[in-house]
Amino acid sequence: MEMTRKFEGGKLVVASHNPGKVREIGELLAPFGIETVSAGELGLDEPDETGDTFRANAELKALAAAKAANLPALADDSGLCVTALNGAPGIHSARWAGPNKDFDFAMEKLRRGMLEAGPVDVSAHFICGLALAWPDGHVDYFEGRVDGELTWPPRGGKGFGYDPIFIPDGHDITFGEMEPAAKHAMSHRADAFRQLVNACFAR
Numbered sequence: 641m642e643m644t645r646k647f648e649g650g651k652l653v654v655a656s657h658n659p660g661k662v663r664e665i666g667e668l669l670a671p672f673g674i675e676t677v678s679a680g681e682l683g684l685d686e687p688d689e690t691g692d693t694f695r696a697n698a699e700l701k702a703l704a705a706a707k708a709a710n711l712p713a714l715a716d717d718s719g720l721c722v723t724a725l726n727g728a729p730g731i732h733s734a735r736w737a738g739p740n741k742d743f744d745f746a747m748e749k750l751r752r753g754m755l756e757a758g759p760v761d762v763s764a765h766f767i768c769g770l771a772l773a774w775p776d777g778h779v780d781y782f783e784g785r786v787d788g789e790l791t792w793p794p795r796g797g798k799g800f801g802y803d804p805i806f807i808p809d810g811h812d813i814t815f816g817e818m819e820p821a822a823k824h825a826m827s828h829r830a831d832a833f834r835q836l837v838n839a840c841f842a843r
Contacts, residue, residue: 644780644839647674647712647772654678655705655715657686658734658741660800665716668824668833672841677711684708694719694731694769695781702773710775714836718768718828720802722750722790724757730767733802744794747805751792762789764806766828770836780840784831799823 654665657680666676679686687704691697694717701715719733729736729750737746754760765787773779787809794804796816804816808826815823824830 698771
């Protein structure tokens, strides 16, 4: 198996056009003094997410950005997997929000889908796949997870995406109500980041 590659400093492209995700990744990387620039700021195109797993889509986005910018690039593919919906929306989590990224619409679609599913199991989990790619095609992949349950109506405006309806196990508030530092200590993205940092950023 190919060894993970160390990131030796300089600029890192965050291969996302989602401002919430770019902000959160920037906050997670801040302690390492890494200068980040988003794919949106660089005017890079968003590649079509044609993969059928979080890993495939994260690697596809990271490689596209690394090659286009000629810089190392970090991509995240994450989603909410709902037990009662056989793991949906999963890799299609962002697509459920439509072209305008309307997550109020997506959360309502999810609620209706669960009502139609009958007696509802409200358990769910978030998955975050992180891919760090270099312009020469080398890519390292890490995956994090956090389990919890869903609640309605949505609560809190601090997170993004499906955060206002997700209560992580052991807590009674949603990710949307949680202070960013508390969420960063336990989220799926933080879990994947710990693995990434230990493998690629730790000195």
